[in-house]
Amino acid sequence: MAKDVRARVGVGVVAVGATALIGAVLLWWGGYDPQVAAGAMFRGSFGSWNTFASITLVRSVPLILTGLAVSLAFRAGVWNIGAEGQLYAGAIAAVWVGLRGATLPALILVPAVLMAATLGGAAWAMVPALMRLRLGIGEVITTILMNFVGIYLAAYMVHGPLQESRGVFPQTDRLVEAARLPILVPSTRLHLGFALALLLAAGLAVLLRRSTFGFQLRAVGASPEAARVAGRIRTGRVVLASFLVSGGIAGIAGGVEISGLTYALYEGLSPGWGYTAIAVALLGALDPIGVVVAGVFFGALQAGAGAMQREAGVPAAWVGVVEASVILTVLALARLRAVGRRGGS
Template identity: 75%
Template sequence: MTGGIAPARAREAALLGAGAVVLTLGAGALLLLAGGYDPVAAGAAMLRGSVGSWNTFVSITLVRSVPLLFAGLAVALAFRAGVWNIGAEGQLYAGAVAGVWVALTFSGLPRPILIPAVLGVSCVAGAAWALVPTLMRLRLGIGEVITTILMNFVGIYMAAWMVHGPLQEERGVFPQTDRIVEAARLPTLIPGTRLHIGFALGLVIAVALAFMMRRTRFGFHIRAVGAAPEAAAVAGRIDPARIVFIAFLASGSIAGLAGAVEVSGLTYALYENLSEGWGYTAIAVALLAGLRPGGVVITAIFFGALRAGAGAMQRDAGIPAAWVDVVEALVILAVLGLERVRAARPGSDVREGET
């Protein structure tokens, strides 16, 4: 006789959540007022810069959401299996470096071979980056939270070294690689916009993961191991170590894909600071989505819109970057509050879907 939320407490939670939304948005507005900025103009700029027009939504918001979509799916998959992969950032850089290397080294290959090669090798690189923490967990019993965080630093600096050293542009002047050939660049998804097929690939992976989790034996095993490893082993005779191994590496490959897709879809060259911490934001993306692949699509677009709107707040409402960061954080808090309201609705504790 445990679990569940009494209606009284559900009401309480709903009130708390609603209060959190009002408070955070109110606090954001007050903060902007105190700084001498117009909160209405700020809000309008944020909306217009993210969903103001079809082209804005597609070319900015959706484009921004692509790396978050991949990294968010990677994190959601790992967390579902009970693997606390905080290392999507490093895996992303590993994938980006490997993808650029393939694109630069095999630049003579035709597009139908080169693009899959770039993406495939980036998957392998992301998985390789996850392999170290995986083996340390399974063989040595070292928690992956610490090891994946440390591997992030290795990944970020490895990429920085690459653009200063082995992969630096031919002229040897700036810390960046040469631009990759046309044949290695992802085609545009919607003509006239900046959105590349990386977004569609992300959607395909989301659908595939959702299907896997819900319909396949392997996905069921992942959910069982993630929810209760002892029960999975004893009642389900599943080998948790095997599931952890596969899920961890799969998570790493999807995160690696995030890096390669960003490079071959958007920047066409590798730079330092390719990612603004997408691997970390992805944790919020995945958690807010309840670790559901379908949900990750929504939350990745939400965070993409937020970042897009943040840029517009600077440009159009003249609000400095630091203030914009604070407002952004407050919006995320408000959404978490809303999510709490949704989760506390009566009856929702009986069954949560696991898309």
């Protein structure tokens, strides 16, 4: 167990180090001063308590939530690449309930908004889940396709049924105060969604390690056939449940973004969190606590990237390259570790 933790931390440290090195080389190659850029990156992510709370942690919320969604699914052997679409489904459901229930008190409306987001995300995951279980269609393709449907459904909603009552711009009306998540730390932008993400991570950690369902989920993920034959586990049910819980958590990410930050639904709500989530999940070694750490790391990376643009004049495209290099580094290291372990036993 201790060895495992050490290995995980090792992977993370090596990935961060390798990424920093690759990043510095890329910056130098692009004609930017890596030291100035690194300084901007640090100030923009950890420079002050307010920066850390208002930018890094705020950015980490959707990354942690979608990262949890992806890691849970992957643990069950469900290749849910559809967190992006599930996030949008959750956001649409959340804003719909938030606008419809505008007269309700916050104590009822906020939970209703989050519940709607969960159900929206789960409903979005239901389609590929049933297609896999009933028709045997691999979920990698179907979840990706459902992403596009989700993104375009959100676009349709803000141009059509959910467009602001002025009917001018492609966005919804703004949520009333009672539908908004409270601020967690006064005089920062950090909202309750962060606490929610931490609670969910802790809950999932317990679920995975201590509960029967967690055991079944891991067994199915390790080998569905063995789980069915030797463990008498009804694998179909486990797969369906993992899919729905994963989709529900990704849906919460969308709902939290709406009710915690933007207070309205817009096109382009997500810059691809559902995809970055895969990197977050892998960097976190598919472990809920690891995902929290990885989510904060990616949040800091993105926050720092913004500061790099502002202070060091580094173009936005660069951060895309850095993120891609992190994903590649992590994948390579995770693979190397797996191969090494198999060879050693």
